[in-house]
Amino acid sequence: MSARALVEVEDLEVVLGTGTHRTHALRGVSLTVQEGTSVGLVGESGSGKSTLAKALCGEVPVAGGTIWVGGGEPVAGPHRHTRPQPTMLQMIPQDPYSSLDPRHTAGQAIAEALDPRRPRVRRHRDTIVEWLERVGLPAGSIEKYPHEFSGGQRQRIAIARALCVRPRVIVADEITSALDVSVQAEILELLAELRVDLGLTMLFISHNLAVVKHVCDRVAVIYHGSLVETGDVEDVFTRPREQYTQRLLDSVPGAPGFTLEGD
Numbered sequence: 001m002s003a004r005a006l007v008e009v010e011d012l013e014v015v016l017g018t019g020t021h022r023t024h025a026l027r028g029v030s031l032t033v034q035e036g037t038s039v040g041l042v043g044e045s046g047s048g049k050s051t052l053a054k055a056l057c058g059e060v061p062v063a064g065g066t067i068w069v070g071g072g073e074p075v076a077g078p079h080r081h082t083r084p085q086p087t088m089l090q091m092i093p094q095d096p097y098s099s100l101d102p103r104h105t106a107g108q109a110i111a112e113a114l115d116p117r118r119p120r121v122r123r124h125r126d127t128i129v130e131w132l133e134r135v136g137l138p139a140g141s142i143e144k145y146p147h148e149f150s151g152g153q154r155q156r157i158a159i160a161r162a163l164c165v166r167p168r169v170i171v172a173d174e175i176t177s178a179l180d181v182s183v184q185a186e187i188l189e190l191l192a193e194l195r196v197d198l199g200l201t202m203l204f205i206s207h208n209l210a211v212v213k214h215v216c217d218r219v220a221v222i223y224h225g226s227l228v229e230t231g232d233v234e235d236v237f238t239r240p241r242e243q244y245t246q247r248l249l250d251s252v253p254g255a256p257g258f259t260l261e262g263d
């Protein structure tokens, strides 16, 4: 693992399902995420983006290859399958409607992340309020239940839950796809601010190339389970080397030179 790499994936193979539903979801994937950078992962639906995110979090079995998160021993590799330390890597879930337990208040949700063995709101009140405010929610949100929040507010709670343990790496898998277009930009703006404040390293998965261009320094293009092109986001999007990347860029309305609103 190179000196500043926080995530390193080497020759990763993932096979999902059984029998006729068996899919070779990742084939020989190698990827490095350097500390402090934001790497976008793009590719069409079914190309393997979520599978790679899950493999990093230890949520799918690895059939071959090795994953390191934060150096030291690999988290996944031959005869080894563990989850990264919560303080090393956290995932922000895609759907804030299903990721929060409807029976738990926002305060409880954050307390569970902070202290899974003793998730007492009273004990962690100050830290919980600090995180609620940091993600743009009032302190009074601590007593409220998920159904009392909008989708965007729920995603703010999910972000607070992921970041309150101060992970060094964040995996964000389509974190705005379940939200109204009007709040998507607000959530991305919040994530960008927190990333700078906390010096986070990020793997950012999105089918929206304009958003990736806005949020990421580097990009990796995945096609049928294999990485076909990796590089500086500006270079790859303006001078793609691979035909598949060009096709992906051509599928964006208005490409080339596509922009995000306000970009």
Ligand SMILES: Nc1ncnc2c1ncn2[C@@H]1O[C@H](COP(=O)(O)OP(=O)(O)OP(=O)(O)O)[C@@H](O)[C@H]1O
Pocket (backbone or CB within 6 Å): 016, 017, 018, 021, 022, 023, 025, 043, 044, 045, 046, 047, 048, 049, 050, 051, 052, 207
């Ligand atoms: N549990 C499973 N069993 C069998 N095949 C699966 C399973 N989960 C995913 N797959 C298959 O693995 C491949 C990669 O899926 P994955 O969800 O990683 O793609 P994706 O790029 O994230 O797609 P999307 O953009 O639609 O979320 C797809 O062919 C998918 O059908």
